[in-house]
Amino acid sequence: MLTDTLPTNWSYVSEGGESIVFSYKGPDNPLYTGTVLRLRKCSLTNRNPPNAEAVVFHEEIMARLIDPTFLPKIQHVHVGQGAELWLNALAALCEPQRPLERKRTDRIDSRCQNAALATDLVGCEALTIEIKPKWGFLPSPTHLSEATQPIKTRTCRFCMHSHLKAQPSSFCPLDLYSGEECRIKKALEGLWEVWLDSDGAINNFRVFVHGKRISSEESSSISKEATISALLGILTTSPVLRTLSRLQRTLDALDIEGLATLWNAADVGGNPTVSEWHEFITSYLSSPNAPPPATPEHLRYHVLAYLLSATFKDCSIIVGIASRTVTVIDLALKSIDRLSKWEQLDREILSAYAAVPVQDRKICVDAAI
Template sequence: MDARWTSPNDWRYVSEGGATIVFSYVGAYDPNFTGMVLRIRKVSRSEISPEELLKQHENEDEDSQYAAEDDDPTVAFQSRIISRLVPSEHLPRLESCRVSLAFLSKLSLYSQSYRPLERIARDSIDTRKRRAVLATDLVGAGAGGFAVEIKPKWAFLPNPKYLSLATKEVKLAYSRFVMHSHYRSLREQSVAEKVPPVTDYDPLDLFSGDEKRVEMAVEALWASWVASNGAVNNLRVFLDGKMIKPNDEGAYQSLSKLLAIDSALSSSEAPRQPFIQALLPLLLRKPLLKILETLQRTLDSLDIEGLLILWDRAHAASNPPPQLGEGEPEPTLFEWESFVDEYLPRTGGGAVPGLDNLDLLPAVSDLRYHMLAYLMSATFKDCSVILRFPSLEARDLEPCITVIDLDPKSVARLHKWAQLDREIAETYSEHVAKQKGSGD
């Protein structure tokens, strides 16, 4: 595919995450692009400024750049790795798409008025890239209807075997998301005196399979979405491909119409219950959430504390010992394929061999396997699910649920994750102790 000959006006800003920015195709019908979005890599302003990007590449041969650049790793990772773990009906179509400096520069300029200010300050479109990702438009730009993006996060409590005394009590009693939310609120309060809205959302409820608990989870997501005016990214709502905010009265009326309720009720709470009831069938009857929970749990069978114990055992003779992951190469696609070849037989029944024997630590020879398993689990912990509902004119189409944002994670992040994990658990342990001390 080649997007260079389309106009930047044919693409509409949808949303962005830490690594990519997404535009949906809204131009004249084109069999290659209609119903698709373009995912483009971003670059941190601390790494390289937009001015440097332009100076560095304005005179270079783009054909040579394109030939030398690999496809975005997301494309190959999904087709060769993720597709073996998640059924194809729950995955978007992904393919490589050619872009150019001129196209990306114009798109970057166009998107400035739509991007959040904090994102603009942090990063920009990486105009050095000559390849982007073309993917199924799951939020329905130009097609009517509405879509909901949920970032569900951690689905399970950890295996208790390798947890330290300092963290064991809270890590087995509270979900990682609840503890991490508390940790972030304290940090933001001390750094910027800005505390995000309190949320009652708990991923353990969403993944429970129990209708009442799932309903409670969606209601909590809605409440935090309203309280933050859409700033909390665990829930995003799209109408006809455009992300809406809770304070958008017109959008509420349109959403109310799609939910078949009285559009005259413009209060932010008006569509709440019909909205929740619309989501429940997909979340409860489709197997995707159960698949994600099983993958997260079986891939993270040791918790990062257990992985750190295994790492320290493997490097016991080193002085000084390296940090977790230090010196380890990033896994190649071939290694990921070999990993999946090993993982699937090990966990064919959803169980994790060896965890019932509390006297055994995995062999040091299994260290690399468990490192890759933890990285893969992190991918599924950080994914999003899109629930898409058809327009009133297309009610013959079935709602669908899809998982996105399944990029591979880096070995270099393991040490930082281990530090963060301990800080989160110990901070929350102090919080629980204070509550008990105050008699709450």
């Protein structure tokens, strides 16, 4: 039980929209040494399932799509007796280290009895880099409307979304996923620039030194050239980015536009059970490049595929510089009730980008087309 450890044994690492993560720094313990603790946060927008379900999804479903060598080991843990007190103490301890914008919106969910322990990917190395690579493909034109087809097949979703958010960036994910050394280098330099310019506010690049996230103001403590060169050597030889873009692409065969046409004609249903996920994965793996036709009777297949694609579009990788390891994190299950949000966001992104004069639009090159 977690409450057998002291809240002070856990040191704040980082957090996302749904979870907050701590690294174990207490006395040697076979259960906790070398692990991080992932706790659920509570906010008005928290839609993720409880951690127990998230662990099953990770261990059973994700492990069928990504070689477990490239995944952290995750296990479910009970917080134990006195959970609320223990979690409140941890919440108070970490508050000074949390980013302001996160403090304003959420906190550790101190009523939650469940948590997850995962392999600590940043605490055991001198230098680790976290990259959120986002969408790694241009959609096939087949299911796009006449209006969006010329735009979506030239500029990638990340570059258009950055325009909508008024966060111009020289980083294009398609460079990072390209498999070509010079393009990956350009992407890494773009990420480095974004890190420096946004002071870490943009979440695509994070740097950890001995398990502590460093701010861009501390960037002089590491060498940019040496770090990019090491990252380049690791990423060009690892299959992880290729796997992620292949999964994203093959699981999103219709684009949200084609999927929306289908769901307007049939009922999407509720969130899948674990056994439905297993059936889906078996069907997908039998012919990943040949999905069923885009007809209402295959809506459920395409919806499940799109949900998984969304997970892979939003995950991150952690690269251990000395260990030369690449590990995929944040493979969180997305809820079916986000479909209409994604359709709406797609419309907003496209309408903002359509207003950019054609000659000023970015041309993103999808190496796999």
